[in-house]
Amino acid sequence: MGDHIVEMNHISKAFSGVKALDDVSFNLKAGEVMALLGENGAGKSTLMKVLSGVYTRDAGTVLIDGQPVDDLTPARAQSLGVAMIHQELNMCTHLSIAENIFLGREITRHGALADAEMNRLAREALSRLNIDLDPATVVGDISVSKQQMVEIAKALSVNARILVMDEPTSALTAREIEDLFAIIRKLKAEGHGIIYISHRLDELRHIVDRVTIMRDGRFITSMNFADTTMDEIVSHMVGREIKEKFPRIDSRRGRKIFEVKHLNAGKPVRNVGFSVYEGEILGIAGLMGAGRTEITRAIFGVDAKDSGELTLDDTPVVIRSPMDAIRAGIVLAPEDRKKDGLCTRLSIRENISLPNLDWIADRLGVVRGRTEQQTVAKAVADLSIRLASPEMNAGNLSGGNQQKVVVAKWLARTSRLVIFDEPTRGIDVAAKVEIYHLMNRLKQDGIGVVFVSSEMPELLGMADRIIVVCEGRITGELDARTATQNQILELAVAFDDKTNGAAA
Ligand SMILES: Nc1ncnc2c1ncn2[C@@H]1O[C@H](COP(=O)(O)OP(=O)(O)OP(=O)(O)O)[C@@H](O)[C@H]1O
Numbered sequence: 256m257g258d259h260i261v262e263m264n265h266i267s268k269a270f271s272g273v274k275a276l277d278d279v280s281f282n283l284k285a286g287e288v289m290a291l292l293g294e295n296g297a298g299k300s301t302l303m304k305v306l307s308g309v310y311t312r313d314a315g316t317v318l319i320d321g322q323p324v325d326d327l328t329p330a331r332a333q334s335l336g337v338a339m340i341h342q343e344l345n346m347c348t349h350l351s352i353a354e355n356i357f358l359g360r361e362i363t364r365h366g367a368l369a370d371a372e373m374n375r376l377a378r379e380a381l382s383r384l385n386i387d388l389d390p391a392t393v394v395g396d397i398s399v400s401k402q403q404m405v406e407i408a409k410a411l412s413v414n415a416r417i418l419v420m421d422e423p424t425s426a427l428t429a430r431e432i433e434d435l436f437a438i439i440r441k442l443k444a445e446g447h448g449i450i451y452i453s454h455r456l457d458e459l460r461h462i463v464d465r466v467t468i469m470r471d472g473r474f475i476t477s478m479n480f481a482d483t484t485m486d487e488i489v490s491h492m493v494g495r496e497i498k499e500k501f502p503r504i505d506s507r508r509g510r511k512i513f514e515v516k517h518l519n520a521g522k523p524v525r526n527v528g529f530s531v532y533e534g535e536i537l538g539i540a541g542l543m544g545a546g547r548t549e550i551t552r553a554i555f556g557v558d559a560k561d562s563g564e565l566t567l568d569d570t571p572v573v574i575r576s577p578m579d580a581i582r583a584g585i586v587l588a589p590e591d592r593k594k595d596g597l598c599t600r601l602s603i604r605e606n607i608s609l610p611n612l613d614w615i616a617d618r619l620g621v622v623r624g625r626t627e628q629q630t631v632a633k634a635v636a637d638l639s640i641r642l643a644s645p646e647m648n649a650g651n652l653s654g655g656n657q658q659k660v661v662v663a664k665w666l667a668r669t670s671r672l673v674i675f676d677e678p679t680r681g682i683d684v685a686a687k688v689e690i691y692h693l694m695n696r697l698k699q700d701g702i703g704v705v706f707v708s709s710e711m712p713e714l715l716g717m718a719d720r721i722i723v724v725c726e727g728r729i730t731g732e733l734d735a736r737t738a739t740q741n742q743i744l745e746l747a748v749a750f751d752d753k754t755n756g757a758a759a
């Protein structure tokens with residue numbers, strides 16, 4: 256037992272009477288990477304927030320370096336070497352990198368901020384991780400992945416030895432993930448203990464020593480990674496076996512539903528054109544930053560178009576705003592749930608019913624309570640959203656369940672074209688399959704489905720046709736049933752070795 260740097264025993268935690276953690280035990284050794292796994296809402300983030308002092312436990316003991324810690328506040332956790340990189344990053348985007356790293360423990364000289372010294376120390380912290388960033392850069396100007404690296408640098412600069420990473424790779428590109436793994440290996444070799452939460456199970460084999468699995472707020476098991484299999488892990492997570500990972504259905508391609516031609520929108524979207532047919536799921540592949548999200552936003556009217564013609568059921572449509580799009584029958588489940596998709600301070604009920612008030616309310620604008628209730632109940636059931644009550648704040652849902660609400664609110668209405676931008680990001684294995692089934696249902700109902708994803712296996716497994724985007728342009732089209740990951744990748748980097756924009 257002596258070599259555990261963290262030992263959590265019989266931890267319980269309830270939120271307004273609902274148990275999020277029920278008698279959970281967990282431990283971590285120095286120099287190991289422990290994966291903490293479980294479905295959305297299983298309690299992973301909550302357990303780690305207990306460890307980092309964000310939440311006070313109702314029962315149980317926590318030992319750090321063998322010493323019981325009773326007064327586990329964020330400050331106390333930090334002083335004991337615990338640092339948590341949260342699922343939703345907590346950076347002050349208007350401050351510089353150095354200011355973020357020293358937030359709350361600014362260095363002063365003669366009563367003034369010692370900017371030069373903080374910049375120097377911040378640069379040191381970054382270079383320990385081989386990150387080449389100017390500490391004076393405003394955090395809002397760097398990518399999410401770099402922000403993640405800054406969070407890690409910040410953790411190391413307070414001498415954290417116990418690092419919790421809550422879904423660090425959900426917004427990273429393949430190359431950035433490689434960088435992160437290199438950092439994790441380095442930290443591990445230096446004797447840090449790392450707790451790693453992720454729904455991307457295929458990446459675990461690169462870094463993980465042990466796994467701890469939770470389900471419904473309870474501890475299920477801890478195992479050496481080398482002694483188990485993916486199937487075993489998944490069945491512990493969901494309590495049953497998952498048979499079809501990608502339940503693609505065959506259906507006949509019907510009429511053309513939607514077409515976009517010559518779409519241009521600033522630099523990221525250049526002369527884009529494609530069609531969507533009845534009875535198919537159109538996949539859009541590409542690397543992070545290729546312009547896929549920008550294409551969906553331009554179509555949906557979030558961003559202005561410089562040019563482009565859209566037709567829906569052979570009728571030209573003009574879309575200047577999301578309202579125009581929704582009226583025409585086009586909806587978009589966006590990628591960034593926190594920014595575009597979810598009102599965290601409204602209830603789950605309100606989040607689902609608000610965009611549907613046009614048909615949930617009667618002609619006088621009065622909400623029909625029963626219709627609303629049924630709509631919300633159906634959405635919650637369809638996606639197995641794990642909640643205590645539809646009246647709870649959407650912001651208090653687990654990360655993956657928030658994502659499900661974003662998807663659910665758009666599926667509650669009848670549309671002609673549904674665009675999903677990374678709908679399964681941060682969603683657990685079982686819920687992914689539920690989202691795939693929903694896409695299938697739309698496809699069978701003759702509704703156009705566009706599926707943007709960075710995960711090639713799910714595109715190859717669920718789409719019928721795949722178009723690939725590189726630097727804002729479509730570089731090719733593939734039949735998803737015969738295409739390979741390599742073919743997608745080749746098209747995704749089609750312009751990589753040429754100068755920007757020089758290729759036609
Ligand atoms: N502040 C809060 N108020 C009320 N309920 C909460 C709060 N924080 C978490 N919960 C609930 O506790 C349960 C566990 O949530 P938690 O965020 O720990 O799940 P998770 O395993 O991290 O899931 P995900 O994979 O989706 O991130 C969920 O049912 C969630 O709604």
Ligand SMILES: [Mg+2]
Nearest residue numbers: 300342653654
């Ligand atoms: Mg979580």
